[in-house]
Amino acid sequence: MSQNNGSNSSSLRLKTGLAEMLKGGVIMDVTNAEQAVIAEKAGAVSVMALERVPAQIRAEGGVARMASPKKIREIMAAVSIPVMAKCRIGHFAEAQILQELGVDYIDESEVLTPADEAHHVDKHAFKTPFVCGARNLGEALRRIAEGAAMIRTKGEAGTGDVVHAVKHIRQIVQEMKILTVLGEEELYAKAKEHQAPYELVKMVAKTGKLPVPNFSAGGIATPADASLVMQLGAEAVFVGSGIFMKDSTNFAEPEEAAKRARAIVLAATHYQDPKVLLEVSEDLQGAMKGLAVSALDEAHMLQTRGW
Amino acid sequence: MSTTPKIGVLALQGDFDAHRRRLEELGAQVVLVKKPEQLDEIDGLVIPGGESGTFLKLLGPAGFEKLKQFVRLKPTFGTCAGAILLASEVENPPQAGLGALNIRVRRNAYGRQIDSSIREGKLVRDLDGRLNVSPLEMVFIRAPKISHLGEEVEVLATEGNDPVVVRQGSALAATFHPELSDDPRIHQLFLNLIQNGKKQVRP
Numbered sequence: 357m358s359q360n361n362g363s364n365s366s367s368l369r370l371k372t373g374l375a376e377m378l379k380g381g382v383i384m385d386v387t388n389a390e391q392a393v394i395a396e397k398a399g400a401v402s403v404m405a406l407e408r409v410p411a412q413i414r415a416e417g418g419v420a421r422m423a424s425p426k427k428i429r430e431i432m433a434a435v436s437i438p439v440m441a442k443c444r445i446g447h448f449a450e451a452q453i454l455q456e457l458g459v460d461y462i463d464e465s466e467v468l469t470p471a472d473e474a475h476h477v478d479k480h481a482f483k484t485p486f487v488c489g490a491r492n493l494g495e496a497l498r499r500i501a502e503g504a505a506m507i508r509t510k511g512e513a514g515t516g517d518v519v520h521a522v523k524h525i526r527q528i529v530q531e532m533k534i535l536t537v538l539g540e541e542e543l544y545a546k547a548k549e550h551q552a553p554y555e556l557v558k559m560v561a562k563t564g565k566l567p568v569p570n571f572s573a574g575g576i577a578t579p580a581d582a583s584l585v586m587q588l589g590a591e592a593v594f595v596g597s598g599i600f601m602k603d604s605t606n607f608a609e610p611e612e613a614a615k616r617a618r619a620i621v622l623a624a625t626h627y628q629d630p631k632v633l634l635e636v637s638e639d640l641q642g643a644m645k646g647l648a649v650s651a652l653d654e655a656h657m658l659q660t661r662g663w
Numbered sequence: 664m665s666t667t668p669k670i671g672v673l674a675l676q677g678d679f680d681a682h683r684r685r686l687e688e689l690g691a692q693v694v695l696v697k698k699p700e701q702l703d704e705i706d707g708l709v710i711p712g713g714e715s716g717t718f719l720k721l722l723g724p725a726g727f728e729k730l731k732q733f734v735r736l737k738p739t740f741g742t743c744a745g746a747i748l749l750a751s752e753v754e755n756p757p758q759a760g761l762g763a764l765n766i767r768v769r770r771n772a773y774g775r776q777i778d779s780s781i782r783e784g785k786l787v788r789d790l791d792g793r794l795n796v797s798p799l800e801m802v803f804i805r806a807p808k809i810s811h812l813g814e815e816v817e818v819l820a821t822e823g824n825d826p827v828v829v830r831q832g833s834a835l836a837a838t839f840h841p842e843l844s845d846d847p848r849i850h851q852l853f854l855n856l857i858q859n860g861k862k863q864v865r866p
Contacts, residue, residue, distance in 0.1 A: 366781045369781065369802065369843065370776075370779045370780070370781065370802070370804060373678075373779070373802060373804045373840065373843050374776055374779065374804050374805065376677075376678040376681060376712070376843070377677055377678055377712050377713050377714065377743075377744070377804060377805075378676075378713075378714075379676065379677060379678060379679075379680070379713075380674070380675065380676040380677065380679070380713075381676045381677075381713070381714065381717060396716065397720075398720070399716070399717045399720035399721060400717070401676060401713070401714045401717050402714075436716065436755070436756055436770060436771060437714055437716065437717075438714075438775075438776060438805065455777070458774075458775045458777055459775075460775055460776035460777075460805070461776070483777055484776065484777055485776065618720075621717070621720070621721070622721070624676070625675050625676060625697060625721055626697060629697075
């Protein structure tokens with residue numbers, strides 16, 4: 357028996373390997389063990405353990421930090437599916453704590469208040485895999501260069517408005533398509549334009565895909581939203597405030613949350629089947645009230661965090 | 664049966680695309696299975712890695728019963744979560760199994776993601792079923808372990824002291840992810856199982 361976790365490539369295979377297992381699934385934000393159990397029972401493939409969901413962070417303001425380890429531990433003990441947790445952008449000490457705690461994925465997230473205005477976490481230094489947000493191909497490739505094993509589009513978290521999740525997945529998919537038709541000599545200029553390593557740009561030009569799984573997040577609130585971003589090319593979805601929130605400050609009734617959760621899980625599997633989408637949508641009483649992204653000014657956007 | 668077998672890959676969720684690619688490389692015709700009625704059109708089924716509890720919820724009681732009938736009649740290959748589904752008994756926590764393999768499986772037996780690893784194990788039989796030990800790369804991701812083996816279950820590969828590839832009749836299971844390694848032998852083994860049908864010699 358030999359274990360070869362030491363080398364970078366086998367470590368990356370294990371990290372992206374777990375993301376492969378989550379494809380076609382729904383990762384749900386939860387703030388306590390009770391919500392985690394509802395999510396697991398509804399068929400979530402993973403839960404994101406948080407102190408507050410993005411809609412609450414947006415409404416309450418203040419500095420948003422890593423969730424308390426005690427809370428994360430309770431959530432880990434309550435479910436058998438993988439548990440993710442967020443650290444602040446650049447806050448490698450929070451990431452070290454999360455790795456020590458044994459969370460299955462770390463989200464270096466713009467939803468929390470950034471800890472470093474220039475640098476992201478060196479994710480190669482960790483054995484625990486990282487997911488990072490991106491609005492465009494350059495941002496995605498910079499995060500992958502730093503060691504991210506999964507990319508999620510940022511969208512605009514905590515709004516229940518899918519418009520920027522759509523914008524970002526369309527942007528990334530289109531920028532990848534363009535690379536596939538360019539000559540190799542044109543890729544140098546593209547690498548400069550995207551501010552991304554040439555080798556990664558070349559890899560995308562060859563395959564037409566990111567070298568790691570590409571999921572969607574930020575404003576997905578209904579089964580139709582999940583289907584939309586998956587039809588546009590997302591391989592799985594993160595649903596934050598959309599399941600457990602009635603509006604930006606009040607939780608939905610547990611029965612209603614369970615129904616929404618189950619509907620979105622079915623929608624992610626059958627995203628190309630309008631018959632199933634109709635069936636699962638018909639049963640719902642409505643989604644979170646939400647906040648139109650177009651009514652937000654730039655200073656209140658979370659997606660501009662990250663560099 | 665036509666010369667090119669039609670293989671279904673259960674595509675409710677998980678790494679079904681990695682299996683599709685591998686099976687196509689080996690010359691199989693692949694359909695992604697999302698609805699129970701699609702089981703009627705295929706010669707064999709792969710249940711991929713993913714979250715086994717999520718698979719059960721997405722199958723629903725009717726889908727589960729239909730799949731249970733299918734695995735009794737036709738060759739089925741499960742990896743990781745797929746192996747959990749094929750078992751007769753599941754622990755940590757307990758959940759329903761299809762019972763195609765008389766094994767007890769312990770979920771997340773190695774621990775969490777931080778305990779996931781790529782190991783070198785041993786394939787103890789070759790593709791024709793003869794005793795012949797060779798090394799095999801094994802990608803374990805939040806993997807289960809087989810904690811009890813029924814007498815009628817044949818061990819095809821081991822890692823340390825653990826059985827990691829097992830077969831009973833036309834049901835085959837791996838607790839790791841051969842679809843994430845370059846070595847195609849385990850998938851070839853499954854295709855041979857389909858081609859040989861029930862003629863396959865039992866040990």
